[in-house]
Amino acid sequence: MTATIRTITRRANGRETTRTVEVPRNLLTIGRDTTCDVHLPDLRVALKHARLTITDGAFFIEAEGDNEFKVNGRSVRKFEARLGAGAQAQFGPYTLKFTEAAGRLVIDVERVQQATPVTHGDPEKVFSLKKTWLSKRGASWAFSLLIGAIFLAFPIATYALRKEAVPEAVRTQAGQLWLSGELSGPHRMLARDCAACHDAAFVSVRDETCIACHEDTNHHADSARMIEARILPNYPQRGLRVVAETFNKPAGRCAECHMEHNGADGIAPASERSCTNCHDGMTKRLPDAQVADASDFGRDHPEFRPTVVAIADLETPKLTRAWTVPELERARAEREALIKTAPAPTTCDGFAIGQPNFRGLPHAGRGAGLPESARAGDDSGLVFPHDVHLAENACVAAIAQDLGPKAGYGDHLVCKDCHTPNEDGEGFQQVSMEKNCSTCHSLVFDNVGGFERELRHGRTNDVIATLLDFYQARVVGAAVGDGGEDRRRPGAIGQRSAGLREAAFAQAGGRAGARVRAIFAQGGACYGCHVVEPPPTPQSLAFKVAPVTLQDTFLPKGVFDHSAHQIGDLSCDSCHEAKTSRTSADVLVPPIANCQDCHGGEHAMAQVQSTCVMCHGFHAETADAVPMKPAGAPAKEARHFAPARSLFR
């Protein structure tokens, strides 16, 4: 028997070539080895892969060793078929078709899977990152859309929608995304709701919004005048102003000074420049302004101009800022020169009660006899010589020693014996007769079995009535004999004549009147400290005490914190020349030079750096302040000092 092996090769152009070999044997070898009858040159085929045996009318294939081949898609090790049955077997990429021709086995060998073309493909694909999962375009779109959605669309949508439509937590979240900086302490509660201040898109924060909460804040001055007061900007600054106006940040808005989103900084401007922008040379720009120029506390600040009492009155005293501290000091010196009795009395026997104001010096202001130049001073209506009270070896000191430590006194009076600090320590409680003077200047006029009877201070009519009552009762009592030792006998009633009674009353009236006159007259309890107006007629008892007004603070435009100055060897004397002050007209506010010893301007190198706001407030607190809104007007009509308009007009 022989077999015919036909090896078919297909060309790329579709043409087939067939190489035919006759094998005159019944046993054929199949494999990669070149000696095999059926030569299959592919590495997936074993060198000696299988043997094929031809018998009568059939053939039989058996794999060598562990090799396998495929028949109908199944891996097998053996295969048997009749000749002419049209069987097929696969060895690696080769298909062997078995047919019969004239009783002989014909094997068609064809490579069905072409050899994998050995190539690594497109060089660009191999070498460049372009074909990896990495992407520029996709990632760019993804990132920018994501950021646009979260950081732009989300906040805008949140605020464009009605407030009620968005839960607070969501609004807070949206606000956080845009929050440019921490809010200042008091405003931090607003951080959850941007629209609390930014109530319209593309419109700068409006003054109305600020005033809605800060409705009681007074303005500093008229807003138009404040803009006039500003230093005329130079060209670059003018340019900036034009830009600011263009972008709708008009001058004079609250937010121009109160800058938010800087944490604790900025919301209350501390810099000198905030003030000196106007107050440096402002009198040139606003000649009618009542404020002196100031540009730096150390170098350029006007003298203090204390607010003193011009006319004392219990209800509406008249105050004045007519004089500066140096002018007041000159007047004080002049008054001192006029005082006749120079030293303070050393014993209380010679205490000059009853002498006109101790030294023969009339009250300042009311000052008959005082030259005009010596009148500058505080006219409180009270007579009070600091020197007499603070003298260390005079009569007041002797009284203090008598009262002793039990009553809180030392060897002599010191400032704090009368001047008690306020709770905050910044200033002092007002001195009063009841708290401070009456320990020594007693108004007790009677003592009945240890119970004292005292005149009511400050109530002139009450004093007169009390005295009249008291003395009339005592004198009448004595005269009509209803005293204990002069008891009437039974049946003696009505014995005393009406004439006697009348005489007793007249006598009582006369004596009581005399006591009243004595109290108000020179040498009386009132006269030493007060100005007494005599009654209109000699018979009348209608004495009047001139009203007293004690000035709480002589520098109401500034704040001076006494407690902050308890440092080093500073004492009251360091600033206040009280020990030598002889009249109450003296204003003991120190000259500014005292302050400037330690305090310089914002950029001082050798002194404490002190800005304007260390002492001054911006928003006026006084009654004549310009209100942020017209008094009584509803908040809607609130006056704002800068027009608010949209960025997109």
Added chain:
Amino acid sequence: MARGNTLTDRRSGATHESFLRHQNYLYLKLAVALCLVSTVAYIFFSPVPRHNGGTWLGYTLGTISAVLIVWLTALGMRKRAITPGKWSLKGWTSAHIYLGLSLVVVATLHTGFQFGLNVHTLAYVLMMIVIVSGVFGIFFYATIPQRMSDNRAEKSTAQMLEEIAALDNDLREAAQPLASENAIVVQRAIDNTKLGGGVLERLRSNHPKCATLQAMNELKARRKSGGDDLGPILSVLERKGVLLERARRHVRYRALLELWLYIHVPITFALLAALIAHIVSVFYFW
């Protein structure tokens, strides 16, 4: 002689001058000047209450930064149109690098060093990521092309692949007489050897799992135990190994040259989005 002049110009243009030294560091000087002016202004202008993006200097620096960012992004469009001369692509690239780096100073001063978890700081952080990735780009572009050129040995990438494919054919031929167990190893070396692959794979400098290398090691071990004559196949495998190493180095260099751009470009667009949000938010809540 106009023609001659043109020729000379072209030749001088052809002499290599890197994008860093372009025009005698013209843009480096410009960038340094910009940084100095910004810094001096920042130091001498002390706004109340403090430096931030909302002072006139802050707005000025912010505007400069925003314009620069948009212009720098435009390089992506500009690079697709190659023109010679003063405004050459190289000039743009040089300016892109130095002015881009100057943003580190200008934009940082714009922030006034106020940072937080918000869109404003997001824009700043994205900008810094873009700049840092750009610095990597500068480094790789300054160092890798030379090494790449040395490595390629004047062959094109297609030639590299063809050489490897040819060796695969040689392998197939040389393996014909081998016993099955050896032939399978060679077939694996042909079928399973991979070039390129994933991003990390490309950046790796050694590839112990390479099928060719493994086949070589396996056959070397078998040579000692006798059997087939593995000498010829091993020499082919070794040659293939050398070519593979070179090709893989090329892959790695290309990856390094390209990878930073996959950060630089998408983050730039993220930055543009954040920048728009930043600017809109400022004016929205003006």
